[in-house]
Amino acid sequence: MQIIDGKKLAKEIREQIAKEVEELKQTKNITPGLAVVLVGDDPASHAYVKMKAKACKEAGIYSITHEMPSSISQDEIEKTILMMNQNPNIDGILVQLPLPSHIDTTKILELIDPKKDVDGFHAYNFGRLMTGLDGFVPCTPLGVMEMLKTYNIDPKGKDACIVGASNIVGKPMAALLLNAFATVDICHIYTKDLAEHTKRADILVVGVGKAGLITEDMVKDGAIVIDIGINRLEDGSLVGDVDYEAVAPKCSYITPVPGGVGPMTIAMLLKNTLKAAKERA
CATH class of the missing domain: 3.40.50.720 (NAD(P)-binding Rossmann-like Domain)
Structure with a gap:
């Protein structure tokens, strides 16, 4: 029996990503950017987003978290996502799930530009995955x-x-x-x-x-x-x-x-x- 050591493998991958990020900065003057939408005060979601932010920092990726109260309206979240779709410095948009019950999660996820859908949850990327085409995979x-x-x-x-x-x-x-x-x-x-x-x-x-x-x-x-x-x-x-x-x-x-x-x-x-x-x- 062999244990698959995900922790060790993830560390190696993150080190390689940090090298490639640095190379992208030097050759193209581009810093990868990740924006996270965090709604409510679920402790597990907050802990997970903190881990993501720390990992981004270590890899040289710019990251920003939009924290919103659980009472936020659908319209306000949608406006934030549309704004991030337009932001040329943001390459990835991630909505931390689950969202509060009054929010239409499907509509929110489908609003993300498929080219920035780094979680791979958009129907466009899911369709590409199902048909064996390149795209973003969960x-x-x-x-x-x-x-x-x-x-x-x-x-x-x-x-x-x-x-x-x-x-x-x-x-x-x-x-x-x-x-x-x-x-x-x-x-x-x-x-x-x-x-x-x-x-x-x-x-x-x-x-x-x-x-x-x-x-x-x-x-x-x-x-x-x-x-x-x-x-x-x-x-x-x-x-x-x-x-x-x-x-x-x-x-x-x-x-x-x-x-x-x-x-x-x-x-x-x-x-x-x-x-x-x-x-x-």
Whole structure:
């Protein structure tokens, strides 16, 4: 069993991005810029945005956060996004989710210029992903593919099972694996017999936010298990969706939580922002 070290890999990627950012500044006089829209006072969202800002600073990327109260109107958020679409110094726009219930999230995400959609949530970029064309890919699934590539795991011909069918993780993850010629099975809350699907998987990707969902008897010997879930237990510890201690001995590869997919998500956000800046250049 080999642990996929996302923390180490993300550090290497971020160091490479910092070099490329410096090169872009020297050769084209362009500093990549990322703008974040943060609505409300959700502690997890605030912590995540702080981590993103710190990562941008370390990589030499200019970043700005538009903090807004949870009572903000749809119109005000839309005005801010339109303003950022027009700003030539901003290459990436990211709206921290979830938004308050009175805000139409789809409308907000579709307002972002697809060329600045570094989260890859716009329907335009999602459509390009589904058809195997170049565009911006959501950061978490992109990070998973980067991990597989680094550890020389080729999805071609493998049976892959995705547990969780969200637009942010599950669906784009399935598209990426399908584009890499894996045979893909997608499971969700209405799947009748989850274990029936997971037990067949050579590559099992789980991201639903339910601690201990995947148990030892649900995983086949030698499987590659990617745990995207993150859950805080009552004692304050962080765990994934997979029962790590019991499942790990059966796997050929497994990601830990924390230190697995999480750090890769931020590294891919920086990578997408750099990509947008290069396209501007």
